Amino acid sequence: MKPPRAGVGRSALGSWAIIGIVVAIAAIAFVYTAGWLSPQRTTPAKLVSALAPPGGPALGRRRNHVKGVCFTGTFEATGAGTAISRAPMFVRGQYPVVGRFNVATADPNAPDGTVRVRGMGLQISAPGQQIWRSAMISAPFFPVATPSAFYALLLASSSKAPDAMKMFIAAHPEFANFGAWAKTAPWTRSYAEEPYNSLDSFVFTSGSGATSIVRWSLLPTAPAVSVPPEVLAKQDPYFLDQEIAQRVKAGPLRWTMVVTVAAAGDPTADPSKAWPQGRRTVDVGTLVVQDVQPDRDGPCRDINYDPTVLPAGISTSDDPFPAARSSAYRVSYDRRTAEAKYYPRTAPEAR
Amino acid sequence: MADPKKFSPLQRVLHWLMAICILTMFFVGVGMVSTVTPKYLRLIELHKTVGILLLILVVIRIAARWRYGAPALPANLPVPIKLAAGLSHYVLYGLMIVMPLLGWAMLSAANYPVVVFGGLRLPPIAPQGELLHTVLWDAHHYLAFVFFAVVLAHLSAALMHALIRRDGVFEAMSPLPGPSMRQPGG
Numbered sequence: 001m002k003p004p005r006a007g008v009g010r011s012a013l014g015s016w017a018i019i020g021i022v023v024a025i026a027a028i029a030f031v032y033t034a035g036w037l038s039p040q041r042t043t044p045a046k047l048v049s050a051l052a053p054p055g056g057p058a059l060g061r062r063r064n065h066v067k068g069v070c071f072t073g074t075f076e077a078t079g080a081g082t083a084i085s086r087a088p089m090f091v092r093g094q095y096p097v098v099g100r101f102n103v104a105t106a107d108p109n110a111p112d113g114t115v116r117v118r119g120m121g122l123q124i125s126a127p128g129q130q131i132w133r134s135a136m137i138s139a140p141f142f143p144v145a146t147p148s149a150f151y152a153l154l155l156a157s158s159s160k161a162p163d164a165m166k167m168f169i170a171a172h173p174e175f176a177n178f179g180a181w182a183k184t185a186p187w188t189r190s191y192a193e194e195p196y197n198s199l200d201s202f203v204f205t206s207g208s209g210a211t212s213i214v215r216w217s218l219l220p221t222a223p224a225v226s227v228p229p230e231v232l233a234k235q236d237p238y239f240l241d242q243e244i245a246q247r248v249k250a251g252p253l254r255w256t257m258v259v260t261v262a263a264a265g266d267p268t269a270d271p272s273k274a275w276p277q278g279r280r281t282v283d284v285g286t287l288v289v290q291d292v293q294p295d296r297d298g299p300c301r302d303i304n305y306d307p308t309v310l311p312a313g314i315s316t317s318d319d320p321f322p323a324a325r326s327s328a329y330r331v332s333y334d335r336r337t338a339e340a341k342y343y344p345r346t347a348p349e350a351r
Numbered sequence: 352m353a354d355p356k357k358f359s360p361l362q363r364v365l366h367w368l369m370a371i372c373i374l375t376m377f378f379v380g381v382g383m384v385s386t387v388t389p390k391y392l393r394l395i396e397l398h399k400t401v402g403i404l405l406l407i408l409v410v411i412r413i414a415a416r417w418r419y420g421a422p423a424l425p426a427n428l429p430v431p432i433k434l435a436a437g438l439s440h441y442v443l444y445g446l447m448i449v450m451p452l453l454g455w456a457m458l459s460a461a462n463y464p465v466v467v468f469g470g471l472r473l474p475p476i477a478p479q480g481e482l483l484h485t486v487l488w489d490a491h492h493y494l495a496f497v498f499f500a501v502v503l504a505h506l507s508a509a510l511m512h513a514l515i516r517r518d519g520v521f522e523a524m525s526p527l528p529g530p531s532m533r534q535p536g537g
Contacts, residue, residue, distance in 0.1 A: 324388070
């Protein structure tokens with residue numbers, strides 16, 4: 001065996017250089033992976049920051065769909081869903097629900113009656129940590145086809161350049177469909193009269209392993225009464241919260257959950273495109289809303305309605321939105337929980 | 352027969368397996384939080400699964416260290432380097448234990464189900480809470496950078512032993528059996 005430290009001196013400088021190069025490569029690769037060398041990369045942090053209204057985000061609160069109310073109730077499964085998914089909440093029975101009605105705006109000062117799109121966050125729980133969360137909206141399709149187009153929409157709508165929106169619309173023709181829906185679809189005076197649609201597609205896996213690509217909708221049992229938007233704009237800024245709290249006192253509110261199964265060739269990756277009529281549908285259950293609580297103190301406050309929180313039997317599809325939403329919702333949750341002191345819970349005696 | 356100048360084969364296998372996993376965790380970790388593409392979901396699933404795997408491995412590793420010990424450092428190693436070596440190993444072991452627990456607790460405090468190994472649902476290990484989530488999140492986040500820096504220092508020291516001092520310290524944890532492995536009875 002040769003003596004230790006043989007050859008020290010002649011090659012030491014070269015050896016130190018090798019060590020320096022190895023460490024430098026590791027550090028640069030790390031920094032590159034983190035995106036610090038790629039200012040063009042769309043990160044969830046940038047996406048969430050771009051949602052902020054001109055006055056800045058509402059600290060301690062959700063970065064989008066900021067206004068809303070919590071609700072609790074049950075999901076009453078018909079059992080029909082077990083034919084297409086082994087999710088435990090499709091087995092005939094009742095499952096606890098914590099949800100949230102909301103209006104689709106990041107501006108906490110926007111009056112309820114001025115916001116075109118309404119939404120619902122929903123969590124259905126089954127034993128064994130089997131949790132299904134979704135965040136749905138009243139529009140029948142999404143305004144844009146891809147997450148990067150959504151980011152471009154946020155940048156264009158907040159841009160001071162006079163032709164920013166015009167250029168955005170020219171580059172994203174699908175946005176015109178949404179504009180047409182927004183102009184012609186009726187407005188209602190209640191969260192209870194709205195449908196809520198997943199828009200994104202997901203994969204259902206049955207007990208036998210068969211898969212289907214689906215979207216789902218919650219269809220209200222309350223009849224929709226059309227109200228002119230001019231009338232709604234004059235209502236109290238929080239009239240939707242007040243109305244639903246009043247309405248639920250008279251009795252539980254119900255929605256039928258309808259799952260639509262895609263046929264081969266349907267645009268499963270693009271939530272801006274509705275699927276053709278006549279697709280197979282399955283009535284998997286009824287959402288029963290029994291109680292409504294304020295957003296600040298209610299049980300929905302602690303829930304991030306991340307649409308990728310799924311039970312066994314449901315998984316993401318080729319639709320790129322759930323991943324993008326999950327990454328952004330997480331940033332929103334991280335920020336709002338860190339700022340909780342700016343949105344304090346009401347002390348029970350103060351209510 | 353065991354070679355007193357080397358770690359036991361079990362310890363060497365664990366070291367290099369965990370080294371690969373830990374390096375993967377650093378890159379997956381910073382990569383996943385900076386993307387909105389569908390990669391995000393695959394990376395976060397990988398990060399959780401490898402994190403829980405590392406938590407299991409570090410328990411085995413500490414048991415192996417307790418059972419088999421470690422070869423003595425060379426007698427001629429300067430005292431400050433010996434101290435730094437000892438301290439950095441406590442820091443590395445501490446981070447290997449704490450980081451997966453912080454990650455798991457952070458997800459628990461945020462009310463997220465923790466799903467690993469493609470469908471195993473772990474119970475929460477912390478109560479839901481905004482303040483607790485923030486504290487755990489910050490700890491997991493900042494300690495990750497500390498961890499990476501300590502690993503780089505560890506890598507530099509290992510290469511210094513291998514290339515400059517050539518004192519057998521690197522060979523003690525070498526992934527290969529190596530020529531210095533003595534024959535039984537040799």
